[in-house]
């Protein structure tokens with residue numbers, strides 16, 4: 641879907657930059673349709689030089705030139721960012737999308753003019769290469785048209801699903817943080833390959849392409865991963881030997897615990913004082 645509007649990316653850190661690159665990369669927006677802000681001089685200079693888009697320190701000024709804002713600051717900075725955006729928000733015109741882990745739509749709505757449409761989303765860093773997995777939900781005042789506008793943006797940087805807001809912390813623990821778990825696995829598999837005699841370069845390529853190919857098969861065939869695993873596992877073969885080690889070391893349980901720990905942490909980030917208007921003074925949690 642084409643994004644035929646102007647998008648303000650508020651906070652051009654790791655995720656804000658992934659957004660900018662992902663949107664430009666697919667040709668879904670041109671440079672003139674993007675504006676970015678950041679508090680850091682270095683980040684502003686980097687984004688301006690790398691992508692040739694308009695960059696400013698002034699969040700309200702950026703929003704006045706845009707229809708949609710993607711707020712990509714840390715949860716600890718969202719109160720400050722919303723305070724800066726609020727004077728420029730026109731509820732009939734603007735859609736405010738937050739990608740902050742844990743922060744509920746109600747917390748965001750309380751800091752913006754009454755009736756402001758808000759969408760909460762959890763993408764992941766693979767936005768950088770147009771392969772993000774995103775889940776999103778709408779706030780109290782967002783209509784279906786706003787959700788469609790947000791979906792257009794997230795489908796430009798990967799694939800997206802709509803979920804109930806109560807599940808957003810679970811999404812954060814799974815697919816928000818998930819790329820980091822995959823990178824750890826790729827690194828460890830490559831280390832194993834090097835230990836077995838492969839060059840570092842060959843091992844890294846083989847490990848990454850193996851995870852990408854395995855994931856592609858799950859997505860394309862719709863088969864259960866256990867069934868696909870059986871296709872790989874020959875009787876008395878190499879895979880059975882490897883799987884025996886992974887199961888005996890509890891890798892399955894460790895991954896499940898990792899997702900649950902991320903889910904709990906997301907909840908904590910949302911609960912750490914952000915809900916209370918009194919916390920709006922200096923960046924909240």
Ligand SMILES: NC(=O)C1=CN([C@@H]2O[C@H](COP(=O)(O)OP(=O)(O)OC[C@H]3O[C@@H](n4cnc5c(N)ncnc54)[C@H](O)[C@@H]3O)[C@@H](O)[C@H]2O)C=CC1
Pocket residue numbers: 650651652653654655656677678679680683699712713714715717720721724739740741762763764765816817
């Ligand atoms: N890094 C990731 O893979 C993902 C991050 N997120 C969420 O995205 C948000 C950003 O995370 P990262 O990019 O990792 O953090 P980051 O620290 O790399 O980027 C945040 C940027 O916001 C800027 N900033 C702080 N206050 C600001 C303000 N008032 N106005 C404008 N800019 C301001 C900072 O200077 C920084 O460059 C977080 O809320 C996080 O939960 C969501 C999905 C994935």
Ligand SMILES: O=C(O)[C@@H]1CCC=N1
Pocket residue numbers: 741812816817
């Ligand atoms: O680590 C974090 O808190 C953020 C949210 C999801 C991925 N990175």
